Amino acid sequence: MVTKQLLKDLPEDADLRRADSLAREIFSDVANKWALLIIEALGERTLRFSEVRGEVEGISHKMLTQNLRMLERNGLVDRKVHPTVPPKVEYTLTEPGRALRATVDAICQWTQHHLGHIEGARQRFDA
Amino acid sequence: MVTKQLLKDLPEDADLRRADSLAREIFSDVANKWALLIIEALGERTLRFSEVRGEVEGISHKMLTQNLRMLERNGLVDRKVHPTVPPKVEYTLTEPGRALRATVDAICQWTQHHLGHIEGARQRFDA
DNA sequence: CAGAATCCAGAAGGATACTG
DNA sequence: CAGTATCCTTCTGGATTCTG
Numbered sequence: 001m002v003t004k005q006l007l008k009d010l011p012e013d014a015d016l017r018r019a020d021s022l023a024r025e026i027f028s029d030v031a032n033k034w035a036l037l038i039i040e041a042l043g044e045r046t047l048r049f050s051e052v053r054g055e056v057e058g059i060s061h062k063m064l065t066q067n068l069r070m071l072e073r074n075g076l077v078d079r080k081v082h083p084t085v086p087p088k089v090e091y092t093l094t095e096p097g098r099a100l101r102a103t104v105d106a107i108c109q110w111t112q113h114h115l116g117h118i119e120g121a122r123q124r125f126d127a
Numbered sequence: 128m129v130t131k132q133l134l135k136d137l138p139e140d141a142d143l144r145r146a147d148s149l150a151r152e153i154f155s156d157v158a159n160k161w162a163l164l165i166i167e168a169l170g171e172r173t174l175r176f177s178e179v180r181g182e183v184e185g186i187s188h189k190m191l192t193q194n195l196r197m198l199e200r201n202g203l204v205d206r207k208v209h210p211t212v213p214p215k216v217e218y219t220l221t222e223p224g225r226a227l228r229a230t231v232d233a234i235c236q237w238t239q240h241h242l243g244h245i246e247g248a249r250q251r252f253d254a
Numbered sequence: 255c256a257g258a259a260t261c262c263a264g265a266a267g268g269a270t271a272c273t274g
Numbered sequence: 275c276a277g278t279a280t281c282c283t284t285c286t287g288g289a290t291t292c293t294g
Contacts, residue, residue, distance in 0.1 A: 024184075026159070028160050031159065033154070049256055050255070060287065060288055061256090061257085065258085073248065073252040075245055084255095084258070086294095089255080089256060096237075099241070103230055103233040103234050106229075106230040108154070108205070111133070111150050112154050114226070115153070125200040174275055177275090187267070188270085189268070192266090192276080203287085208276090211275095212275090213275040214274080
């Protein structure tokens, strides 16, 4: 059981509450479409803002900055500003970011693997 | 690279477009906080509507029905209605649902494992 | 080029009441 | 009890403009 308590097997009972609430925050930040697509897009590469935008289909300028800020704040991406003109800003996944990316990959593979089943289920449901 | 094209190594080029667009739909459905929490809550168990609600902290009646419908439509949960009065409806993960749950577990573990790093990154960022 | 700020239309989501 | 429908508020997110 995970939702009454998102974390498992935590020792201290006193710190458990805030750890769990922190975990919920992080989960909410991370369990969203754009964040996951950005992480997947970055992969092992270092990309500029505009390059990331090119990779993530349909994302707006605003959503991209917003999500990149959030990911940076949580230490999932590293943001490197080159003090040139015009500016150049590069984004790279950190180690935790790359670790999370592995699970995003898993979701993508899951999606691909179950495409047929899902399409069938939809047709049955919509009828 | 995954976002220009979410799927990899697909054979037919003709069907690739719609497969990829279907994959995007599914990804959007599934990559959302409530859906993932519901999947995690269900786990290996069969739960009634009200029980699921009890397990997923903070979810409203409306969000729960909406997401359960969506999950059922995509064939991730099985919905069994007992024609009694008062009604009793039970939800269970299907095989694809359980497979996805494994990746949700991975995200939970990732969260737990990187709590410290993230908390530190936040403090640095917020300063 | 990257991004901050503003504006605003439309979607998300909560509360409530009603039905089988 | 489970589910639908309605209302109404909040928030999301796009378009646009402005700056270093």
